[in-house]
Structures are given as C-alpha cells and as structure tokens.
Amino acid sequence: MHSPELLTNDPFPATAFHGVQAASLESLFGGQVAERLMPGEGVFWEGDAADHVFILVEGCLRVYRTLPDGRRAILGFLYRGDLLGVSCRGRYLFTAEAVSPVKLRRFPRRRFHQVVDETPHLRPLLLAKICDETTAAQDQTILLGQKSAEERVASFLLMIARRSGADTRTPIEIELPFGRLDMADYLGLTVETVSREMTKLKRSGLISLNGSQKVVLRRMRRLHEVAAADDDGEESSTLWDN
Amino acid sequence: MHSPELLTNDPFPATAFHGVQAASLESLFGGQVAERLMPGEGVFWEGDAADHVFILVEGCLRVYRTLPDGRRAILGFLYRGDLLGVSCRGRYLFTAEAVSPVKLRRFPRRRFHQVVDETPHLRPLLLAKICDETTAAQDQTILLGQKSAEERVASFLLMIARRSGADTRTPIEIELPFGRLDMADYLGLTVETVSREMTKLKRSGLISLNGSQKVVLRRMRRLHEVAAADDDGEESSTLWDN
DNA sequence: CGGGTGTTTGAAAGGCATCAAAAAGCGTGG
DNA sequence: CCACGCTTTTTGATGCCTTTCAAACACCCG
Numbered sequence: 001m002h003s004p005e006l007l008t009n010d011p012f013p014a015t016a017f018h019g020v021q022a023a024s025l026e027s028l029f030g031g032q033v034a035e036r037l038m039p040g041e042g043v044f045w046e047g048d049a050a051d052h053v054f055i056l057v058e059g060c061l062r063v064y065r066t067l068p069d070g071r072r073a074i075l076g077f078l079y080r081g082d083l084l085g086v087s088c089r090g091r092y093l094f095t096a097e098a099v100s101p102v103k104l105r106r107f108p109r110r111r112f113h114q115v116v117d118e119t120p121h122l123r124p125l126l127l128a129k130i131c132d133e134t135t136a137a138q139d140q141t142i143l144l145g146q147k148s149a150e151e152r153v154a155s156f157l158l159m160i161a162r163r164s165g166a167d168t169r170t171p172i173e174i175e176l177p178f179g180r181l182d183m184a185d186y187l188g189l190t191v192e193t194v195s196r197e198m199t200k201l202k203r204s205g206l207i208s209l210n211g212s213q214k215v216v217l218r219r220m221r222r223l224h225e226v227a228a229a230d231d232d233g234e235e236s237s238t239l240w241d242n
Numbered sequence: 243m244h245s246p247e248l249l250t251n252d253p254f255p256a257t258a259f260h261g262v263q264a265a266s267l268e269s270l271f272g273g274q275v276a277e278r279l280m281p282g283e284g285v286f287w288e289g290d291a292a293d294h295v296f297i298l299v300e301g302c303l304r305v306y307r308t309l310p311d312g313r314r315a316i317l318g319f320l321y322r323g324d325l326l327g328v329s330c331r332g333r334y335l336f337t338a339e340a341v342s343p344v345k346l347r348r349f350p351r352r353r354f355h356q357v358v359d360e361t362p363h364l365r366p367l368l369l370a371k372i373c374d375e376t377t378a379a380q381d382q383t384i385l386l387g388q389k390s391a392e393e394r395v396a397s398f399l400l401m402i403a404r405r406s407g408a409d410t411r412t413p414i415e416i417e418l419p420f421g422r423l424d425m426a427d428y429l430g431l432t433v434e435t436v437s438r439e440m441t442k443l444k445r446s447g448l449i450s451l452n453g454s455q456k457v458v459l460r461r462m463r464r465l466h467e468v469a470a471a472d473d474d475g476e477e478s479s480t481l482w483d484n
Numbered sequence: 485c486g487g488g489t490g491t492t493t494g495a496a497a498g499g500c501a502t503c504a505a506a507a508a509g510c511g512t513g514g
Numbered sequence: 515c516c517a518c519g520c521t522t523t524t525t526g527a528t529g530c531c532t533t534t535c536a537a538a539c540a541c542c543c544g
Contacts, residue, residue, distance in 0.1 A: 067470055073384045127369070140383050142307055146313045146315050179491085189532075192491090229310075
C-alpha cells in the first residue's frame with residue numbers, strides 16, 4: 001500500500017530494532033518471547049496502565065468493557081495477527097482476555113510508538129490499523145443501533161466467515177471459539193435470543209450446526225439478505241451460488 | 243506518495259505550508275477559504291472518493307451511514323474544531339451533512355497526510371485524534387448494546403454537555419442544534435421514544451426544556467445515575483451538587 | 485455414571501416500535 | 515398582526531420483539 005523505499009541512502013538508526021530492520025508492524029514483535037494464556041485468563045484489565053502493545057500469535061481473545069452494574073459489552077474478538085493496545089492513551093479502556101488457549105507477544109508501548117514514528121514506511125501501516133479499528137467500531141454501531149436480532153446474528157456469522165478470509169459467496173464451515181454468552185454480549189442480545197435465532201436460521205436451512213461451536217453457512221445469498229448488510233464485504237456481484 | 247528522510251537538520255521545507263510552520267493540525271487549514279453550507283446540505287456522501295479532509299469552523303454536522311432499506315445510523319455529531327475525513331481510506335464510508343448553518347475549510351487529503359507525516363510533532367497529534375474517534379465509537383457500542391432508552395437519552399445529554407466543555411457536575415443549559423429524529427437515529431431509538439424519555443426526565447425534575455432545542459440539565463448526580471455511565475467524563479469525586 | 489457448565493426450549497412480562505392524531509412551532513402571505 | 519399550511523414534537527393506544535424467568539437437555543471431565 002505504500003512504496004517501501006526503505007533504507008535507500010540512509011542509516012535509519014532507530015529503525016533497526018535489535019539489529020533487525022522492521023519490515024512490518026508485526027515483525028517488531030519477532031524478538032519477544034511468546035506468552036501463553038488459558039481460556040478466561042486476562043491479558044490486562046480496564047483501567048490498567050497501558051504500557052505494552054501485544055500481537056496475538058495464536059488463539060482468540062475477547063475485548064470488552066463493563067458497566068458499573070456488571071453489564072458487559074464485548075467490543076470485538078481478536079484473531080491471529082491482530083494487534084492489541086495500539087490505540088490507547090495512558091490506560092487501557094477495556095479488558096482483554098483469552099477465549100481459547102492463546103499465544104501472544106508483547107512490546108513496550110512507548111518504544112513501539114517511538115520505533116514506528118521513526119520509521120517512515122511503518123507510520124502509514126499504523127495509521128491504517130487504527131483506521132480499521134475505527135471502521136470496525138462504526139460497523140458495530142450500525143449493527144447495534146439499527147438491526148434486529150435475526151439480522152445481527154446473520155451479520156455476525158458472515159463477519160466471522162469474512163475474517164477467516166473466506167469468500168462469503170460460497171458455503172463454508174466456520175468455527176466459533178466462543179460461547180453463546182460472548183456472542184450475546186457482542187451483539188447486544190441475551191443468550192436465549194442468540195440461541196433462538198440460531199435455531200431459526202437452522203430450521204430455515206440457511207445454516208447447520210455441528211455441535212454449538214461449528215456452523216456451516218449454507219445459503220449465502222439469503223444470509224446476506226437476512227443480514228441486511230450495507231457493508232458487502234465483497235461487492236455486490238452477480239455470481240452467487242444459491 | 244511518501245518522501246521520508248527530510249527532517250533531521252534541514253529547514254523543514256515541506257512542513258512550512260504556505261510559508262507558515264504548522265503548530266497544530268488545525269493550523270494547516272489556516273490558508274484555505276471557508277465554505278458555507280445551509281442545514282441539510284452535504285459535505286460529501288457515503289462512497290465518494292475521499293480526497294479532502296475538513297475542519298469545522300462553525301456550526302454542527304451529522305455523520306451517518308444508511309442501510310439499503312433506508313434505515314439510518316448517525317455515527318456522530320461534529321462541532322467547531324472537529325476534523326472530518328481523517329480516518330478514511332480511499333472512499334468516505336459515511337455521509338456528512340450540515341445540521342445548522344456551517345462554515346468549514348478543506349485541505350487535500352494526500353497533502354494533509356504528507357505534511358503530517360513529514361512533521362514530527364504533528365504525527366502524534368494525528369494519532370491521538372484518530373484514537374479519540376475510535377474511543378467515541380466504542381462508547382457508542384456500549385450505549386447501543388447495553389443501555390435502555392432512558393439511559394441512552396441521559397447519557398446523550400451528558401455527552402453533549404461534556405462536549406460543550408462544561409463541568410457535568412453542576413447544572414447547565416445545553417443547546418441541541420439537531421431535531422429529535424437525529425437524536426433518535428444516533429441513539430438507536432424512534433423519535434417517539436426519545437420524546438417520551440425527554441418528558442419523563444422533565445417530569446422527574448432532572449431536566450427542563452426551553453422549546454425543544456434548549457435543555458437545562460438540573461440534577462446532575464441523578465442524571466449520571468440514570469445514564470449508568472461507566473465513563474465518568476470527570477472522575478468520580480465526592481463533590482456533587484445535588 | 486454423576487455433577488457442573490453451557491445450550492436450547494418454553495411461557496409470560498415488559499419495553500420499545502408502530503400507527504394514529506393532537507399540539508406546538510415557524511415561515512409565508514394576506 | 516393574525517391566519518394558514520407545513521413540519522416537528524408530543525401524546526396516546528396497541529402490538530410485536532426481545533427479555534426474563536424457568537426448566538429441560540446436551541456435553542465435558544472427573
């Protein structure tokens with residue numbers, strides 16, 4: 001996305017981290033030791049001093065905030081390759097914890113920003129990451145503000161599929177590493193409603209279930225219709241399967 | 243698109259825009275002519291090529307996205323001093339239009355990013371702006387996903403007050419430049435529900451109305467309680483008024 | 485095989501939307 | 515200045531969707 005005219009005629013002292021030229025944001029974490037968390041364990045909590053940036057190497061994390069009375073809003077799920085804690089100021093504004101067994105690497109936050117700031121070709125990459133985060137949050141706004149329970153669940157399934165890098169025009173099996181409660185707290189619904197909408201989609205033949213964690217998305221076109229997507233992960237082409 | 247290594251020990255050729263050293267992001271717009279829009283006029287539309295960034299000099303804008311069937315979600319309201327179009331990639335993902343008579347200045351987007359990228363002290367400012375945007379969107383997620391109609395309306399009024407730079411612990415009169423429909427589309431409710439919740443707050447004595455556009459927030463403590471704020475624009479101190 | 489957690493299903497209540505109409509503003513023109 | 519028509523806001527009555535409360539069911543692991 002950006003001319004990587006690195007190094008040309010310049011020593012870039014700060015860019016070489018640990019003696020290695022960073023080609024991408026991810027590569028900054030290369031030298032760090034991997035940490036592991038079991039399901040339910042936290043990476044950090046809302047209000048903690050934000051002194052590290054993380055990259056998720058393996059597994060799935062949930063990121064959430066809680067209201068004083070205990071209600072919980074899941075802001076998003078993180079997968080392999082996702083960065084965590086980039087767009088914070090002094091303190092983390094949310095909690096991050098493992099959904100499945102997780103492997104991640106951390107990097108001191110100040111130094112992260114220093115290195116990126118001193119490395120011309122990394123700067124636009126960071127900006128892009130944060131913009132993506134903003135966009136994701138705004139998609140969520142539409143989902144929560146305007147969509148019905150059925151639309152939310154369908155949108156969610158398609159989002160997960162898209163995240164897995166799948167073409168959402170052809171049937172695919174996806175895995176939900178989290179439980180119904182996590183889905184509910186992400187979608188602004190209750191567990192019962194999520195469950196009901198899933199069985200409704202199942203009875204209509206749009207999806208089928210292998211246990212509660214594996215979902216086969218079958219009739220993609222209908223799913224997109226039900227999702228009332230304004231998004232269209234891929235443009236509205238005319239080559240649909242069914 | 244990206245010319246790195248100027249800086250170090252040079253007179254900042256690119257930083258000096260129109261012969262003036264930019265001290266802040268806002269000052270970049272200094273030389274641009276002001277444009278005016280009347281209520282309802284658009285700055286740009288969802289899907290337009292994103293080739294400018296804007297600064298709002300005066301008035302109020304609404305930023306929204308629409309679903310294929312016409313439902314509208316207002317993502318936010320912009321006030322004097324706010325930037326617009328910073329966190330976009332190729333195309334604007336939302337529409338921006340005037341709520342009240344508006345004055346704004348535009349700046350070519352590529353050049354904006356180029357200048358910022360080449361000016362060390364501007365870069366963190368831009369990052370901070372975008373992070374704020376992300377945070378705002380996530381607050382919205384909580385509001386829409388977890389809060390009741392009453393909580394949403396109370397949160398909204400407090401948010402507007404906070405935006406006006408007011409201390410939300412002491413009573414204050416705020417102005418709502420937009421109508422109930424805009425509020426509704428921002429809060430994920432209908433006009434009728436917003437109206438009802440406003441009168442409910444009025445009858446409880448938490449607020450009073452001067453016409454439909456001016457609201458006096460009276461019992462701030464109760465308002466915060468009703469808002470079920472996890473946020474606390476100002477920290478939970480013990481000096482409340484009533 | 486039994487306890488525990490997570491999921492599904494059912495019945496009833498409640499909150500918000502919808503439909504409808506009255507009331508209040510607001511600009512225009514007589 | 516008041517009358518008129520239009521738009522916006524408010525209020526009312528009804529219905530639906532989602533929540534709540536409750537229980538059955540499925541699954542996992544000791």
